[in-house]
Amino acid sequence: MKRFLTLTAIGALLAAPVMADTLRVGLATAQTGGLATYDSPVIDGVHIAVNEINAAGGIGGTTMIELIEKDVRSDAAQTSIAAQELVDAGVSVLVLPCDADPSLAAIGIVSSAQIPAISTCASSPTLPMIGGDYMFANFPGDNVQATVSAAWAREQGHDSTYIIYSPDSQYTTMPLYFAEVFEKSGGTVLGQDTHSIGQQDFSAIATRIASLEDQPDVIMTSAYEPDFPSMLKALRAAGVTSQIIGSDGIDSPTTFSLGDAGEGVVFTTAGHALDGNPLADFNTKFEAATGNKSETVFNAVGYDLIKVVEAAVLVTEGSTDPQKIRDAIANLEGIQGATSTITYKGTNGMPVRQVALIQVKGGEREYLGSPSPDAAMIPAPRMQ
Amino acid sequence: MELFLQQTANALALGGTYALLALGLAVVFSIMGLINFAHGELMTIAGYVLMYCGIASVPFVIAVPLAITASVLAAVAMERIAFRPVRSGSGATMLVTSFAVAMILQVLFQNLISARSQPVLLPALLSDSVRVFGLVIGVNKLAAIASTIVMLVFLDWFMKHQKTGVAMRAAAEDFAVARLMGIRANTVIAGAFALSGLLAGVAAVLWVSQRASVDPLMGFMPVLKAFIAAILGGLGSLRGAVAGGFLLGFIEIYLAAFLPPEMQEFRDPIGLGIVVLVLLIRPNGLIPSATLKAEKV
Incomplete structure (x- = not known):
């Protein structure tokens, strides 16, 4: 019995995501199929941001980001399956595909697990309306x-x-x-x-x-x-x-x-690179990291997404509790991304960004x- | 009236492309009873050849034959590698094999080339239009109509006057008897695949010249249209495939052109409804094949 209790206690400690040193971000995005044209460059940008943050010792120098990636093949049903798997894997933030329709397929899972979900680049203003409190967009509506x-x-x-x-x-x-x-x-x-x-x-x-x-x-x-x-x-x-x-x-x-x-x-x-502006800086980073020129603004949009997550975790002072992160995202104001400044405060989850x-x-x-x-x-x- | 003629020219061009696609399916089906769902991937291969030629600044007049050749070679390789081992299997076996070939190729394109769609550089001429009898017709429409005519004439000549063509016709009618007459099954079937590759290659050039990009899943839509057209015309019948392709093109264009605006949203269901209606009246298609049942060898 004692041994059972000890094991349960260890299990509970392992399962608890709160105050861990690693932030798990689940990517349920379309790496193949019709939406891959948008999702795959976004995820390239996500990787650049995550590598940059982790190389500097994590968010705020303490919280490392761990990405768990699933391909949803541009399919709505597959998106909800992948979202469930990622929730089970204990992620604190979910990233959903670039279109409102597959993103909405995961909404039941997102809401009941109470984990903030951000669509890579869906721009339909109805997404956060239907999606509720835990659904955020990452693109001008x-x-x-x-x-x-x-x-x-x-x-x-x-x-x-x-x-x-x-x-x-x-x-x-x-x-x-x-x-x-x-x-x-x-x-x-x-x-x-x-x-x-x-x-x-x-x-x-x-x-x-x-x-x-x-x-x-x-x-x-x-x-x-x-x-x-x-x-x-x-x-x-x-x-x-x-x-x-x-x-x-x-x-x-x-x-x-x-x-x-x-x-x-x-x-x-979502933005345009001009000499010395953040998007031009990002494009330089992108070329240094991948050896190729960034061909689309969607690379930078992926970078923005992680910048939003970083800003939220800085507000929670390193807590990876999904509820705290959600509240922090909803109150972010003037976060400098690669394409534009991003504000969620006062919106229903559709960010205010430049067009x-x-x-x-x-x-x-x-x-x-x-x-x-x-x-x-x-x-x-x-x-x- | 002018509007009607203009839309008819559009329908001819689209119908011609569908006819080439449906013929590609029908040539193989008439001989071995296989609906090759990997036919669309032959088009994708031709599309990627056009893309790489554009990147390497190969002139378009050379890129087009290269793309078509690639599609022919791929079709023959497909038959040799995937379909010959299961040739004596049931219809379902071959059908599943063709789906598997399509999926394997799609995954290869996604992993070896790119999951994203790639631009294909096309000569500016293809985006121009010319005036013919007072109608404004796009150069790529004219190309579609012209290549359909050339391909149909070529196919007719090939089937009537070429040894392989005559053998293919004989095999389509009765493969067992044809073999007794000394016709080699391998030659006939490989020939059918080469022909379907040729048709897929030509259709791919027309298809890609409209969309100017190529992606791993590009082949799905055309093979679906070809399948509908082939069924509509009568599976296994070459003349039927041509008729079905043109009829499908005409249905689609006339509905898009003359359906009242508030009905436009239901264009696709109405179009498919008409197809069902035609099949209710002529269950075996417009011009059914004389021997509907293809035999196994």
């Missing part, structure tokens, strides 16, 4: 991005727009936010079309737009690879010359390799600025 790009379009003197969206996911409905802001600021919405994710052929939609009597000044879509290049090429081939506005999903090397068809495309994303406007010029990115959106214009999150 869709409604904020759409406000920034619509304001830019209106400033450029564009009066009419046509939107192409897909009801298949939360993210691909961003053009509906765009249309709302565009109309609120005095523009006209000429029409809308829907597509499905993975659709190969956009010629029917392109022909319809080309045959409109009044050509739209702007066409807005949040389609991403491989749909976006197909759509863009179909529109240009049909003779549509409107300004195309996209979103962070097209912040990938393909967009810059489309030649004439891609020229002039404008999109919103950068980028234009494709000669196959390179041209920075148009990071205008602050007018808070009154930001549409309320839309439930799909």
